[in-house]
Amino acid sequence: MKLYGDPGSGSTRRVLAALYHIGAEFDFELIDLFNGDNRTPQFLALNPNGMIPVLVDGDVVLWEASAINLHLAEKFGADLLPSGADRMLTLQWMFWAGEHWRQGPPALFTERIVKVAMGLPEDPRALADADASIRKFATTLEAHLKDRRYVVGDRFSLADIDLAATFTHLSRTFPPYAEFPNVMAWHQRLLDEVPAWARTRDEVEQRMVPLMAKLGGGK
Numbered sequence: 001m002k003l004y005g006d007p008g009s010g011s012t013r014r015v016l017a018a019l020y021h022i023g024a025e026f027d028f029e030l031i032d033l034f035n036g037d038n039r040t041p042q043f044l045a046l047n048p049n050g051m052i053p054v055l056v057d058g059d060v061v062l063w064e065a066s067a068i069n070l071h072l073a074e075k076f077g078a079d080l081l082p083s084g085a086d087r088m089l090t091l092q093w094m095f096w097a098g099e100h101w102r103q104g105p106p107a108l109f110t111e112r113i114v115k116v117a118m119g120l121p122e123d124p125r126a127l128a129d130a131d132a133s134i135r136k137f138a139t140t141l142e143a144h145l146k147d148r149r150y151v152v153g154d155r156f157s158l159a160d161i162d163l164a165a166t167f168t169h170l171s172r173t174f175p176p177y178a179e180f181p182n183v184m185a186w187h188q189r190l191l192d193e194v195p196a197w198a199r200t201r202d203e204v205e206q207r208m209v210p211l212m213a214k215l216g217g218g219k
């Protein structure tokens with residue numbers, strides 16, 4: 001089994017967190033987006049979108065981190081995908097994460113990291129739209145997490161992974177999460193209680209800190 005990605009990518013991180021949590025063995029190939037590795041004919045044959053992550057598991061070639069994680073959870077019988085009604089709630093939050101929750105943060109990444117690195121000015125309108133989207137959906141998550149330790153049931157699941165991924169570049173992109181104390185407390189709980197989540201946070205920083213120094217992006 002081989003994962004193609006970049007430890008600094010929030011989408012790759014979702015799969016790495018699942019793999020570490022499961023304890024699965026895998027090979028890893030770095031696809032450096034800043035080097036154009038995602039645009040080679042070989043990589044485009046795996047994912048015509050030119051995006052990471054991609055998992056190759058025998059004859060199975062999968063892109064989209066959520067699909068990869070569902071494959072891993074089923075293959076290894078992992079506790080990351082609950083059974084019964086909680087299974088559908090897990091999928092509900094995973095779909096919500098992709099459709100709504102993760103819409104704003106990539107725009108902040110573009111404005112505050114990519115454009116700065118390219119020497120382009122920030123677009124205040126794009127930043128305001130991203131913040132408005134984040135606040136709108138964080139209000140939903142904030143209420144949901146009021147009396148809960150994890151997003152679904154009483155343990156870490158793929159829903160937590162898909163939602164918490166937006167914290168990956170918190171110190172570089174500044175989403176307005178501090179206004180949502182239950183969301184902040186939940187994310188801290190993941191770091192404190194889920195070794196795989198803390199490990200991927202450390203790997204993100206090891207990758208991003210020198211990269212930012214080189215590219216000049218982030219603040």
Ligand SMILES: N[C@@H](CCC(=O)N[C@@H](CS)C(=O)NCC(=O)O)C(=O)O
Pocket residue numbers: 009010011012033038050051052053063064065066
């Ligand atoms: N919906 C995809 C998103 C993947 C994605 O946005 N990957 C980014 C890195 S985090 C990427 O490969 N960007 C390169 C590009 O857009 O050209 C998933 O969940 O896997």
